[in-house]
Amino acid sequence: MEKLEDAIKKWLTANRTTGTLFLQRLVQERSIRGEESKAQAIIIEKLRQIGLQLDIWEIGSKELTSHPIFSSDRKEFRGNPNVVGIWKGAGNGRSMILNGHIDVVPEGDLDEWENDPYSGTIRDGKLYGRGATDMKGGTVSLLLAIEAIKNCGIKLKGDVIFQSVIEEESGGAGTLAAVLRGYKADGAIIPEPTNMKLFPKQQGSMWFRIKVKGRSAHGGTRYEGVSAIEKMIFLIKELQKLEMSRNLKVNDPLYEETPIPIPINIGKFYSGQWPSSVPDVAVIEGRMGVAPNETMENAEKEMEACLAKLAKKDLWFAENPPVIEWFGGRWQPGSLDTSHTLIQSVSRSFQKIKGTEPVIEASPWGTDGGILSSTGQTPVVVFGPGVTEAAHDINEYIVLDDVFEAAEVIALTLLDWCGVENKGGENHRRN
Numbered sequence: 001m002e003k004l005e006d007a008i009k010k011w012l013t014a015n016r017t018t019g020t021l022f023l024q025r026l027v028q029e030r031s032i033r034g035e036e037s038k039a040q041a042i043i044i045e046k047l048r049q050i051g052l053q054l055d056i057w058e059i060g061s062k063e064l065t066s067h068p069i070f071s072s073d074r075k076e077f078r079g080n081p082n083v084v085g086i087w088k089g090a091g092n093g094r095s096m097i098l099n100g101h102i103d104v105v106p107e108g109d110l111d112e113w114e115n116d117p118y119s120g121t122i123r124d125g126k127l128y129g130r131g132a133t134d135m136k137g138g139t140v141s142l143l144l145a146i147e148a149i150k151n152c153g154i155k156l157k158g159d160v161i162f163q164s165v166i167e168e169e170s171g172g173a174g175t176l177a178a179v180l181r182g183y184k185a186d187g188a189i190i191p192e193p194t195n196m197k198l199f200p201k202q203q204g205s206m207w208f209r210i211k212v213k214g215r216s217a218h219g220g221t222r223y224e225g226v227s228a229i230e231k232m233i234f235l236i237k238e239l240q241k242l243e244m245s246r247n248l249k250v251n252d253p254l255y256e257e258t259p260i261p262i263p264i265n266i267g268k269f270y271s272g273q274w275p276s277s278v279p280d281v282a283v284i285e286g287r288m289g290v291a292p293n294e295t296m297e298n299a300e301k302e303m304e305a306c307l308a309k310l311a312k313k314d315l316w317f318a319e320n321p322p323v324i325e326w327f328g329g330r331w332q333p334g335s336l337d338t339s340h341t342l343i344q345s346v347s348r349s350f351q352k353i354k355g356t357e358p359v360i361e362a363s364p365w366g367t368d369g370g371i372l373s374s375t376g377q378t379p380v381v382v383f384g385p386g387v388t389e390a391a392h393d394i395n396e397y398i399v400l401d402d403v404f405e406a407a408e409v410i411a412l413t414l415l416d417w418c419g420v421e422n423k424g425g426e427n428h429r430r431n
Helices: 004-014 016-028 037-050 132-151 173-180 219-224 228-248 296-308 315-319 341-354 369-374 400-418
Strands: 053-057 082-087 096-101 126-128 160-165 187-190 198-202 204-213 264-271 281-290 323-331 360-363 380-383 397-399
Touching: 004 016, 004 132, 004 400, 016 037, 016 126, 016 132, 016 400, 037 053, 037 082, 037 132, 037 160, 082 132, 082 173, 096 132, 096 173, 096 400, 126 132, 132 160, 132 397, 132 400, 160 173, 173 369, 187 341, 187 369, 187 400, 198 341, 198 369, 204 228, 204 296, 228 264, 228 281, 228 296, 281 296, 296 323, 341 380, 341 400, 369 380, 380 400, 397 400
Parallel strands: 096 160, 096 187, 187 380, 198 360
Antiparallel strands: 053 082, 082 160, 126 397, 198 380, 204 281, 204 323, 264 281
């Protein structure tokens, strides 16, 4: 009798061209924020083809928007649904959520791309395009894993819940909506671009906006004014000191290879309206990293305390304190013990496919894993085929071999985690 693992490998090999074309089609559909519907339609078509039970709904309910961890500046969700495909198990097995997000970040400077961002160009074993690595490649790995198991005639004992959610890139409202709809499980895999590493811990993060006042004056007599830009530069230097002190407290071996485990990044800086005037207002917007074992509230308090201390270092700030606003995206931190059975299950499957132990690290960025683990009470491991450094970058790409290897690892994990039952109702004996 053919081993189940061999049957899955054979199916994935035989369907490599079909799987690649499906990924190409998904990447070619632009699905930036607010325009996710057409890509979701492709997902829906595939789920119907596989034979999963569908649940399609538009998020934005009062239950969602009033939830304590809901964070989104999006005003309209209509027309861009969440999509879930359910494969009910035979019973008496552990359930698994396979969570992927369909939204992608904007393309950036189009002139910097070698090809159209949505060309789906395939070259030298790589598929190029916005979203290829973050994270449509991972989503296709999930679907290939399910499809391989089903087409090999294998019946799982536990339920498999596939999720294609919106809004991950803006704070996770889609996954939160799925949790509030009742989707929880004994375990979850999120195939974000990890370079085929396992991330049991995810950094949280949140966006901030800081406004600093100055005093306007003519540029020719700038000494009569107070430059908001110069005051903001002083403030930024203090934030850099805060970043350093916060990272010195991170003592986790999973962050050994990460230069700055929880960064404070300044993403935008704007000030002034006229070259010959002293600017009276300066504003920065940025992202603050939150350690996996830290609360969002603690991180906020540390930032706010740093700003409050400015008054003792510069009299201008004593009379004109900076104003901070927490806005937009917020990604909850998440943490899973490396000895957890889910980590062990994925690791065993990885070893069978790759012949070596997986590298286990902490995620350098936030994911929807924090929502699944903290609010959904579902253990999460982040593991996927994407190229970490290519995410959000121009000429984004994914290695096609990794997409199919990840699918194989995930398929074997489902066999191990959910359990297998044959057509006669007797358990398959795993070799």
